Amino acid sequence: MNIGKAAKLSNLTIKTVRYYANIGLVKPEQNISSGYREYTDEEVAKLKFIGKARKFDFSIDECKELLSLYEDKNRTSKEVKKITLEKISQIDSKLNDLKDLRNELSFLASNCHGDDKPNCPIIDELSKN
Amino acid sequence: MNIGKAAKLSNLTIKTVRYYANIGLVKPEQNISSGYREYTDEEVAKLKFIGKARKFDFSIDECKELLSLYEDKNRTSKEVKKITLEKISQIDSKLNDLKDLRNELSFLASNCHGDDKPNCPIIDELSKN
DNA sequence: CCTTTACTCTACCCTAAGGGGAAAGTGTAT
DNA sequence: ATACACTTTCCCCTTAGGGTAGAGTAAAGG
Structure with a gap:
């Protein structure tokens, strides 16, 4: 899905989602011809995860840590x-x-x-x- | 006095004092030939005033308001x-x-x-x- | 008078986490 | 073909200064 839908599903703004892509927090594939970002359901789940963590006042760096623990099944x-x-x-x-x-x-x-x-x-x- | 002494007397950093000059909060005369800022005792008192207000968590804009009340004897x-x-x-x-x-x-x-x-x-x- | 040392100047980039907007390209519906 | 929605990159803006570079100035010592 495109960024607009991903933003809506994760309750983030497009600016925020794009920012997370730029800093490498959640980096979707980008369609070669159009340049559009293409988000998977899993990436949307990560965006939601980060959105929640941010509401709990975790910084972006802390979110990065938490996200890698979230992904690490051996955490x-x-x-x-x-x-x-x-x-x-x-x-x-x-x-x-x-x-x-x-x-x-x-x-x-x-x-x-x-x-x-x-x-x-x-x-x-x-x-x- | 020069900025170093003014900073020391007001317990602020030189950077901070210079910043306040740049934004017009406390704007001393500047020596024409050297370009050095020349602080009066009154300006140092204002710097101290601002330093205290900042410790009370007032923003720069709020300090600006407070400072103008401080100067206004008809407040x-x-x-x-x-x-x-x-x-x-x-x-x-x-x-x-x-x-x-x-x-x-x-x-x-x-x-x-x-x-x-x-x-x-x-x-x-x-x-x- | 010359040199060293201390002080000051402006100018530039950096911080956290995006927001706002411009200009241009893309996708889709009519 | 055109209108409209969506997306892209790029750049400037926010707070309150901090850090550093390069250059100029002042004061003290020899």
Whole structure:
């Protein structure tokens, strides 16, 4: 099938599918005379797999790893779990950073009257030495 | 003072300071004969201000807004608080997304034995239609 | 005065993951 | 033959700078 159908079936945009072909993630045959990419059902399955992994916030590089484990029938579940746990710990660290940030900002906001006068503790904090 | 000292005093890199000059955020005079940028104490204060705002996760555009409020002695604290509250709500929405993601991933990981066998619920989930 | 060393300049390419659009070719239906 | 849908490659754009090259400038030492 052509790229339009492959994109529709995998719920990706054509741009995204073409990008994955360019970086060698899912590289379909290309018709010699027309140059059109020709996707197999298996390739569409890979596209779907990547789409799901991307929704789980895996980077393209991580998707590449996961995809090769997906294709490797001799993989161990240990390898897959390792990548997943790493991603969880990345998320945890981002969560902590964001929580800290939120606390600081909300402390600043709570101290600001938010009225029509110019004096503002938020500006003061940002101006502090 | 030259850019090196300005960068040191503001705890920014030279690249960053030069970038801010290029985008017109903090644009010092430039010596005509040498081309060297010449920073005043006031400009260094602005750089520090921006550095702090950036640490609070404000984008460059938001910094531009904050900086103009910082310079405007007729500002109202209402305006500053508004930007801050918007940033907090952006952070909240990111926090929610990340928490959801973490739950899903940790559910997947907890169902995966993580042993030497190839069958893996994580891969299964990513392969689901 | 000359040289070394430190500092600065502009200009270019790079990041992640595509999005937008142009210009040109291809496929199909009427 | 023509209209319309689909696809191709190519190029620029996004954030907030980082890295490097080549060249010019400033200050210190001999």
